[in-house]
Amino acid sequence: xxxxxxxxxxxxxxxxxxxxxxxxxxxxxxxxxxxxxxxxxxxxxxxxxxxxxxxxxxxxxxxxxxxxxxxxxxxxxxxxxxxxxxxxxxxxxxxxxxxxxxxxxxxxxxxxxxxxxxxxxxxxxxxxxxxxxxxxxxxxxxxxxxxxxxxxxxxxxxxxxxxxxxxxxxxxxxxxxxxxxxxxxxxxxxxxxxxxxxxxxxxxxxxxxxxxxxxxxxxxxxxxxxxxxxxxxxxxxxxxxxxxxxxxxxxxxxxxxxxxxxxxxxxxxxxxxxxxxxxxxxxxxxxxxxxxxxxxxxxxxxxxxxxxxxxxxxxxxxxxxxxxxxxxxxxxxxxxxxxxxxxxxxxxxxxxxxxxxxxxxxxxxxxxxxxxxxxxxxxxxxxxxxxxxxxxxxxxxxxxxxxxxxxxxxxxxxxxxxxxxxxxxxxxxxxxxxxxxxxxxxxxxxxxxxxxxxxxxxxxxxxxxxxxxxxxxxxxxxxxxxxxxxxxxxxxxxxxxxxxxxxxxxxxxxxxxxxxxxxxxxxxxxxxxxxxxxxxxxxxxxxxxxxxxxxxxxxxxxxxxxxxxxxxxxxxxxxxxxxxxxxxxxxxxxxxxxxxxxxxxxxxxxxxxxxxxxxxxxxxxxxxxxxxxxxxxxxxxxxxxxxxxxxxxxxxxxxxxxxxxxxxxxxxxxxxxxxxxxxxxxxxxxxxxxxxxxxxxxxxxxxxxxxxxxxxxxxxxxxxxxxxxxxxxxxxxxxxxxxxxxxxxxxxxxxxxxxxxxxx
Amino acid sequence: xxxxxxxxxxxxxxxxxxxxxxxxxxxxxxxxxxxxxxxxxxxxxxxxxxxxxxxxxxxxxxxxxxxxxxxxxxxxxxxxxxxxxxxxxxxxxxxxxxxxxxxxxxxxxxxxxxxxxxxxxxxxxxxxxxxxxxxxxxxxxxxxxxxxxxxxxxxxxxxxxxxxxxxxxxxxxxxxxxxxxxxx
Numbered sequence: 016x017x018x019x020x021x022x023x024x025x026x027x028x029x030x031x032x033x034x035x036x037x038x039x040x041x042x043x044x045x046x047x048x049x050x051x052x053x054x055x056x057x058x059x060x061x062x063x064x065x066x067x068x069x070x071x072x073x074x075x076x077x078x079x080x081x082x083x084x085x086x087x088x089x090x091x092x093x094x095x096x097x098x099x100x101x102x103x104x105x106x107x108x109x110x111x112x113x114x115x116x117x118x119x120x121x122x123x124x125x126x127x128x129x130x131x132x133x134x135x136x137x138x139x140x141x142x143x144x145x146x147x148x149x150x151x152x153x154x155x156x157x158x159x160x161x162x163x164x165x166x167x168x169x170x171x172x173x174x175x176x177x178x179x180x181x182x183x184x185x186x187x188x189x190x191x192x193x194x195x196x197x198x199x200x201x202x203x204x205x206x207x208x209x210x211x212x213x214x215x216x217x218x219x220x221x222x223x224x225x226x227x228x229x230x231x232x233x234x235x236x237x238x239x240x241x242x243x244x245x246x247x248x249x250x251x252x253x254x255x256x257x258x259x260x261x262x263x264x265x266x267x268x269x270x271x272x273x274x275x276x277x278x279x280x281x282x283x284x285x286x287x288x289x290x291x292x293x294x295x296x297x298x299x300x301x302x303x304x305x306x307x308x309x310x311x312x313x314x315x316x317x318x319x320x321x322x323x324x325x326x327x328x329x330x331x332x333x334x335x336x337x338x339x340x341x342x343x344x345x346x347x348x349x350x351x352x353x354x355x356x357x358x359x360x361x362x363x364x365x366x367x368x369x370x371x372x373x374x375x376x377x378x379x380x381x382x383x384x385x386x387x388x389x390x391x392x393x394x395x396x397x398x399x400x401x402x403x404x405x406x407x408x409x410x411x412x413x414x415x416x417x418x419x420x421x422x423x424x425x426x427x428x429x430x431x432x433x434x435x436x437x438x439x440x441x442x443x444x445x446x447x448x449x450x451x452x453x454x455x456x457x458x459x460x461x462x463x464x465x466x467x468x469x470x471x472x473x474x475x476x477x478x479x480x481x482x483x484x485x486x487x488x489x490x491x492x493x494x495x496x497x498x499x500x501x502x503x504x505x506x507x508x509x510x511x512x513x514x515x516x517x518x519x520x521x522x523x524x525x526x527x528x529x530x531x532x533x534x535x536x537x538x539x540x541x542x543x544x545x546x547x548x549x550x551x552x553x554x555x556x557x558x559x560x561x562x563x564x565x566x567x568x569x570x571x572x573x574x575x576x577x578x579x580x581x582x583x584x585x586x587x588x589x590x591x592x593x594x595x596x597x598x599x600x601x602x603x604x605x606x607x608x609x610x611x612x613x614x615x616x617x618x619x620x621x622x623x624x625x626x627x628x629x630x631x632x633x634x635x636x637x638x639x640x641x642x643x644x645x646x647x648x649x650x651x652x653x654x655x656x657x658x659x660x661x662x663x664x665x666x667x668x669x670x671x672x673x674x675x676x677x678x679x680x681x682x683x684x685x686x687x688x689x690x691x692x693x694x695x696x697x698x699x700x701x702x703x704x705x706x707x708x709x710x711x712x713x714x715x716x717x718x719x720x721x722x723x724x725x726x727x728x729x730x731x732x733x734x735x736x737x738x739x740x741x742x743x744x745x746x747x748x749x750x751x752x753x754x755x756x757x758x759x760x761x762x763x764x765x766x767x768x769x770x771x772x773x774x775x
Numbered sequence: 776x777x778x779x780x781x782x783x784x785x786x787x788x789x790x791x792x793x794x795x796x797x798x799x800x801x802x803x804x805x806x807x808x809x810x811x812x813x814x815x816x817x818x819x820x821x822x823x824x825x826x827x828x829x830x831x832x833x834x835x836x837x838x839x840x841x842x843x844x845x846x847x848x849x850x851x852x853x854x855x856x857x858x859x860x861x862x863x864x865x866x867x868x869x870x871x872x873x874x875x876x877x878x879x880x881x882x883x884x885x886x887x888x889x890x891x892x893x894x895x896x897x898x899x900x901x902x903x904x905x906x907x908x909x910x911x912x913x914x915x916x917x918x919x920x921x922x923x924x925x926x927x928x929x930x931x932x933x934x935x936x937x938x939x940x941x942x943x944x945x946x947x948x949x950x951x952x953x954x955x956x957x958x959x
Contacts, residue, residue: 133794133867134877136884138851139860142794179872180798193958197834201953346923347944350899351882352951353906354841356869357958359834368840368908375907379916382923728930735931 121155123165187211191611197359199569199620200367202630206571207607209634213582214603216323220316220589221596227312228593229282231303235293272532273451274525274592283528283594286521286662306664306674310653313590317646320586324639331632349374366620399477406472410490413468414497417461421454421501428453429509454505455533458498462580463541466491466573485633488572492637495580496644499587502526503648511656518662520591527588531595534581535602542609546617569618571630574610579637581606586645590653782806782821795867802863804959808833809862817859827855830862835957840905844885869957878955879945883938894936896921 129149132142157165183189188211196204270276280287293303353371358364428450469490473483506526510519546567553565585599654672658665665671679687692698783791783803791802809825810817812832817823827846836842846855849865857865867873868881886894888901899921903912912920928936928944936944945951 129793133796134874136877136880139794139858139864140851143790146790146794176792176798180800183801196958201950344927344944344947346920347928348948348950350902350906350920350924351886351941351944352948352954354839355954356835356839356956357954358838361838364838365908368906369910372907372910372912375903375912375920376916379919379923731930732932735933738931739933 121161122157123161123168125149125152125154126165126169188607191607193357195611195614196355196357198363198615200355200358200363203569203571203614203620205631206574206634207610209575209631210578210603210607210610212327213578214600214607216320217582217585217596217599217603219319221600223312223316223319224589224593224596227308228288228305231293231305231308232282232288235303269448272529273448274528279521279525283592284521284524285591285593285664286518286524286659288593288664290664290666304678306668307678309664310671310674313649313653316589316596317586317649320642324635324642328632328635328639331635345378349378363620370620403476406476409472410469413465414490414494417465417494418497418501420461421457421498422505424457425454425502425505452529452533454502455530458502458530459533459537461498462495463537465494469494484572488576488633488637491572491576492579492640495576496583496641499583499644502530503587516659518659520659520663524588524591524595527584527595528592528598531581531584531588531598531602534584535605538577538606538609542613542617546613550617567618568621569614570621572633574613575630575634575637578603578606579634579641582638583641583645586642587649590649791863795863796870796872797863797867801870801959805863805866806859808959809859822859824852824856824858827857830855830857840908841885844888848881848884866957866959869955870959871956875945875952876942878952879942880938882945882951882955883941886941892938894941896925896934899924899936 129146132145132149135142135145137145156162188207192204192207195207267277270278274283278284288305288309290306293305294301349371353374355367358367431450432447466487469487473487473490478486506519506523510516510522516522549565549567551565552561553567556562556565581599581602585595588595589599652671654670656670658668658671660666665674668674668677679690783806788799788802791797792799795802797805806817806821813823813825813829816825827843827850830846831837831842836845839845843855845865846857847853849861849868850857851861868877883894886898886902888898889895894902900917903917903920925934925936928940930940930943931937
């Protein structure tokens, strides 16, 4: 539509037309806008390009839909020129089609465009129309290699969508996850995904162990590895242990639970694996070095675990960094991303409403508290500091006491067991079981009771809600890991001070095996025997006490700890009991269902809002911490401690790591010298300096970027103010013009009326 | 599934696959879900127009505080009544594979109650009210909250959020894409 045309139609507001219409006419041709504008000049602001959404433009000119398609991936100028000029002739779709006169589109582009239609906010009918238009438009056929490339791209796309289809069908626990999501929201689902992730991690570790250690042993090893055949060349001490094992012929079930007896000398534990290089083929042309494989696999699965954790954590970290850049959009996130659209349960929706309300209140409250804190009197401050100090002291004392208790029970049970061994009667087998499990029971008991104490203590300290979650989690993690540390310490004592164990690696494996089993049993017992009845009490009783006892929220940090603890045991033990990762996989698998039951049946949704991204990075942080705790003792035992002389793959070495050194010494000299060079100061010092410089460089860049963001943001605000100012001036000007125009009209009318009256 | 298949030609399915974020199978699955809302009507005419209250029977939409807004945004007749194609569009935007930018655009329209292409104070008020449900924030808290939102996001200080500003917030929010999602 030309400018002249418009002038004819809108006779009012000539001044405005001349002043600014040219620009708007170009981009926003709708007459509607101008009419609105003249009625309400302040509406001008909504016409600014920065205020336009694609959808809005489509909506504004209703009936003649004109989506100004903003190409995200391929910005080609011809689209700009056409869509900008979008005329009001009813069919605006033409604007979006390739301008055939200018440039013939080729097949690939057309295809790309069709693929992009789906991103447009228009109705399906319009999309279909667009697609048909694009398809029917004449286009160049691609020639030769180009054609091939395009076909290949198309083919990949198809393969991808096929893969997606089959994957969604195969995806484990899809319906369960949807159900949990519908009732508890995405924060809790993140936890279940975490369990799933751990299960796959354990499965990977197990596959490694199975293919490189267990399978070769089964296939290549002759059954002659039992102690009797080997006993000729090993010490008396070992012979004793072998006899001891065969002598003890206990209950099969008890042995299975404890990992003793028949189980001790199976694939389950370290002791079974032989210090042998297997020959394959008739004249042993190929050989398989089991000890080397054993240690290499251990190194590999620790590295794989670390890699997986770091990768998962990095994803969360990246998101957090983007969020944290400049400022954190706390309130906006809460309002615009607060509702989980996946919730489909009415009760859950009510709770979600409540949770959001509380969260909003909490945020506002926290802000007020912050202000209050600044104005807090000195007396109150000191009081708070003292309370916090005391609470922390109590926590430390409790932790220490817990450690001491575990240590004492360990000692006690050891003494009792030694005493019982002397008597050796049938009735005592249950007692043996009890004392075998006593330390583990003490650990589990502490893990059940102390967290509630911590949860109470933290309320006295008046921290902000987020910090409360973190510090409670930290303390509980410390408790769990402290108990593990004590356990490890007692192992150390028994192994290297008492020297009473013939095959200490198997002993460690047995202890961890027991812990894993007990842990699993505890999960089942707590969920089905304690929490389930509690829920029933709360449901069927009206009294307040029952409600208080019975009602339970799905307390995410606690459940996270359960899984992380299991995983730590698994990492700790998989060197000494290679079957442990398989148990870990199974446990994670069943844990999913146990926790699902705990979540859907036993608990009500928590009144705190768990954000998926935040909780994910929390999981990974805790997991990384416990990973380090698991790696350190294992690495120490590999590098420093003397392996048992009568069992396991390292009988000939002074340390398990020795085999690696030994193999390394057999490498060609040039490889040795290269690697040796890496460990000299001549390489290390320059490398260290270069790395430090790089680090500094990136630090400087990030600091500069941060400043740049600040500057740009300030500039943006300034621009905004300028725009506001100009808009106000413009609308004032328009108003003035209108008034003058009206005045002039009135005068004209008056004069004409006067003229008419004069004439008459 | 067999019944669903007979209702669509291969070409239609191809169209739907090209124009949404779904595969053909998912389109059929979506149609099953749609059919479940009003079996007789849809069995008769696969693209039947269902009134808004029927669409709101869909579990996720029923409890969603913005359910009616969503229906209105995706309805091709703008009154909340949805055909299957509208429903498919809706589910496509809420699917896992839809990019954040597409989700953001629709979210903006959902939150823009008065349709002035800006999220003004009154829009924000409505959003917050719908989010908190039965509980109501006190007037003072509400004002405080809206002031905080505007402080965070309203870069040009005009007392309302434009689409560009909204998109900016969304691009920084890692939770939005997760939350703005309905599994079929």
